[in-house]
Amino acid sequence: MREITYRQALNEALAEELERDPNVFLMGEEVAEYQGAYKVSHGLLERFGPRRIIDTPISENGFAGLGVGAAMVGLRPIIEFMTFSFSLVAFDQVVNNAPNMYTMSGGQFNIPIVFRGPNGPAHQLGATHSHATENFYASVPGLKVCAPATPRDAKGLLKTAVRDNNPVLVLEAELLYSSKGMVEPPDEELLIPLGKAEVKREGSDVSVICYSQTVPLALKVAAQLEDEDISAEVVDLRSIKPLDEKAIFDSVAKTHRVVVVEQDHPFCGVGAEVCYRIQKNIFDQLDAPIMRVSQEDVPMPYNERLEHAVLPNAEKLLTAVKQVCYA
Amino acid sequence: MTAMQPVEQRDEVEMLSLMLLIRRFEERASQQYQAQKIGGFCHLYIGQEAVVAGAVAAVRDDDYIITAYRDHAHALARGTSANACMAELFGKETGCSRGLGGSMHFFDKQHHMYGGHAIVAAHVPLAVGLAFAIKYRGEDRVTLCFFGDGAINQGAFHEALNLAALYKLPVVFICENNLFAMGTSVKRSTSLKQIVDRAEGYDIPGEIVDGMNFREVRDKIAEVVDSIRKEPHPAFLEARTYRYRGHSMSDPASYRTKEELEKYRLDDPITRLRAQLTREGKLTNEQFDRLDKQAKETVMAAVKFAENSPEPPLDKLYDYTYADGAVEPGVPAAPERPEGGPRATPKQPADRAAATEDRR
Structure with missing residues (x-):
């Protein structure tokens, strides 16, 4: 075990899953060249290249939907929302398309997608940027929702979410990104199951x-x-x-x-x-x-x-x- | 049709019989809807057959197709059986979406039919995602994305076009312009003189085709798709067409005149292709009648199949929510109340475990 930040833990989870599965890609605003609005994707562009670490325009509905479409044919997109407050612009994709597809298609199309990013109030960001969306999304059948509090949980849950065959929301927290905690070394596989307190x-x-x-x-x-x-x-x-x-x-x-x-x-x-x-x-x-x-x-x-x-x-x-x- | 056939070899007589199948399927769906065998909403494709027939004639069977809620024809054109389509309308387990999707949500993975999407323009980003996956994997497939004229004023449509152009993705946006978004004419919904100009705003090449002319649609899409396979990029086609029926079954279409409808009926896509083939000596009247009879029989058989098919079983209700099985199978059934009600339940710690066991 060694002590790392919540941000580093998420970064390790992303890197490990990108390394493990060529179908995994990361897409969102400022994830590539800017190295992530909160630096969670720091260094990933350099390591995995622009084919798999993809900057988008400010277009949440568009790129969230792109992710759902790509997941229909077996890619495993990780879609970063700069904050879940902005996921509301993509609400239709997250609520209508991602979780409904498996049912509507009679089980033909599951959507292995991760929507992730900071969620909940941070500090003096005002009403539009402070949404805690967990109760909205948890009420939608077909979605899974997790909200890790420690670096260890953040890493283990994100890695599990990427491997899940359903849409999973990983709700991070801006105020936790710099918090520290003990996490297994990188050569030790860390998977924390969804649904375990x-x-x-x-x-x-x-x-x-x-x-x-x-x-x-x-x-x-x-x-x-x-x-x-x-x-x-x-x-x-x-x-x-x-x-x-x-x-x-x-x-x-x-x-x-x-x-x-x-x-x-x-x-x-x-x-x-x-x-x-x-x-x-x-x-x-x-x-x-x-x-x-x-x-x-x-x-x-x-x-x-x-x-x-x-x-x-x-x-x-x-x-x-x-x-x-x-x- | 067999897989991977080059365009010129797709038999036109076969495509005519597809158009007849679509027409007869929709007519029968309308009748079954009125007989209350079909629930919910039901949007018919009658009049627009040349668009989807021309499109599938121009692409390979492993190319991706995705459309909006007027989707019966797209599934049939892809090769989904009339049985599976009709059974879906009837809400039966044998339907192409196991009776869980309904008229607006036809899916067929085997035939690369990616729905069937009922929120206007919400599927256009999905189409861009399908095209993204094609390019990501370095394949030479193409995605055909169909939508109506009503979709072009939604935000999702604009975001999707921008992304497709930005990432140079292999997708053909096909606007089935039937002049009305439900009851609102294009003139009352869209600030442009012509829909195709939307594409120019995103630096996507766009063209107008006569959507009542099978050959024109097929040849234009074949040309565009050929160029995309060489070098991935998006393209836009405005297919000018007309639906003979209302927006959905409940719409008498009183917002348009009989004369307008008659004008388009005279330009009927099936009549037109039939005339072309007859003139060229490729089709006799007897052959046409036989094809039409076949189409009617196929559809009648589909109605029987749908009627005789089982309902989706109640005990599978939770089977199609999560890919790896039920995660939240509802709140557990209410435990039995102990005699005398909860207040009479012993509160001593020693008894708690037993009381809890009773209730779980």
């Missing part, structure tokens, strides 16, 4: 269910809670769809108290689905109503103080945990 910290009093940017937040709060004698278990979903019910239920059966901390909006958010499944399947395990911490239900304001107030943050999470623990 991971307990990032063991605990016994409360389960904090999180993913992507809310994982570091949950770990930070869990450390603070130690001072107050509350032992929080941090469950990182890693994949939104498929959702690892078992990991969630196992943790809840241990702690009996739950807070879901998500980076999307509250209405029909990921946490709503998690809560529904817990109460439906293991209602008797609960000692308190489940709390959710999410963004406030408003478009993202630019102002820094207001942005902080909109985002899930440590204060909100602490309050929610104490509430479910009646502490």
Whole structure:
């Protein structure tokens, strides 16, 4: 194991999959000559050439659709959105064409495509550039959605996504790109299955269910809670769809108290689905109503103080945990 | 038709019989729709037969074809059986998309028919992707992308044309200009004097062809495709044609006059090819009648086949969502409520595991 950044981990995943399978190519805005808007594709043009690392015009609908078409005949495109906020311009391709094709064609055409890029609020980017799209996309049958929080998960999930025979969205996070973590050495194959959560910290009093940017937040709060004698278990979903019910239920059966901390909006958010499944399947395990911490239900304001107030943050999470623990 | 036949050897009489098959198929589909055997939307190709027949006559069987929702003819032209096409309209498991696609979503992988796409212009980027794959693999195939005049004002169309031109991809954009996008005439939808001028905006060579003339369509596409095979590039053809029926089955087409329809009917593509072949001594009236009878019989047999085919089984509902099987097979069935309701369930930790087991 060695310590690398989330950005490097993604870069390694791309390089390894490009190396392994000649059908894999990377396409998107500024992925080649500019080396990636967030430098995730740094060095790939030089290594794999312009046939496989392809710059596009600002044309999300067009190049997302191009990827779906190429996938129909067996190529395995990796389509980078500079941010998933821009994937909304290609919504029709991501929602209508990629996941529907397998059904509509009676199973003749599966679409092995990866849509990837940063997702969720970053820092003071305002309403149009701060979308957390996981709950939109997870509600579409035929799509798989993952949202890694650590360099190791980012690498392992992206590599798995490239090998999946279905459309998979790999939702990265701008604020995590420079974060560091331990990852297996490059000569060791790292594949993390979709639909498998991971307990990032063991605990016994409360389960904090999180993913992507809310994982570091949950770990930070869990450390603070130690001072107050509350032992929080941090469950990182890693994949939104498929959702690892078992990991969630196992943790809840241990702690009996739950807070879901998500980076999307509250209405029909990921946490709503998690809560529904817990109460439906293991209602008797609960000692308190489940709390959710999410963004406030408003478009993202630019102002820094207001942005902080909109985002899930440590204060909100602490309050929610104490509430479910009646502490 | 056999695979890889060069253009000049595609038998014109055979292509005439294809056009007859399309016409008789669509007429019968219309009747079956009215008899409520076919659900949803149903868009007929009657009047436009020369466009797709001319196109397939000009390409190889391993070239790629993709179109919009008026797609029955494109599947038939590619070689999908009338049985599989009619069964799809009937929503049966034997349909070309297993009854899961319907009229607007015909697919046939074996015959390189890539759909069947019902969001206007959303398939034009897909066509560019098919062409991208051809060039990526260094093949000499060509993609034919069909769409209507209604598609040319969608963003997806413009993005796709730009990408095709930028990357020099082997794709022929074929606009089946039947003068109406649903009920809106080209004059009321498009700021250009002629549709083909759209291509010029992307530095794509474009031409107009008479879409009612099989030979003209075939020869023009053959010429364009020949040039693309030598050096990949996109091309654009505006095929001027006319649909005799409304936009879909529910459209009486009151936005156009009887006189206009009659004018086009006199220029019927089947009558025209028949006359050409007859004049040249390649077809007798008896032969034509026999071909037409054959087409009608094939279609009638297809109706019977569709009627007798099984429905897609309910227990396969989740089989076609993910390529490697069901990932989220719905929320599990509600567990049985313990006697006395949840509140009566013991809350002692020791009993929790048992209570949970009961509920899972």
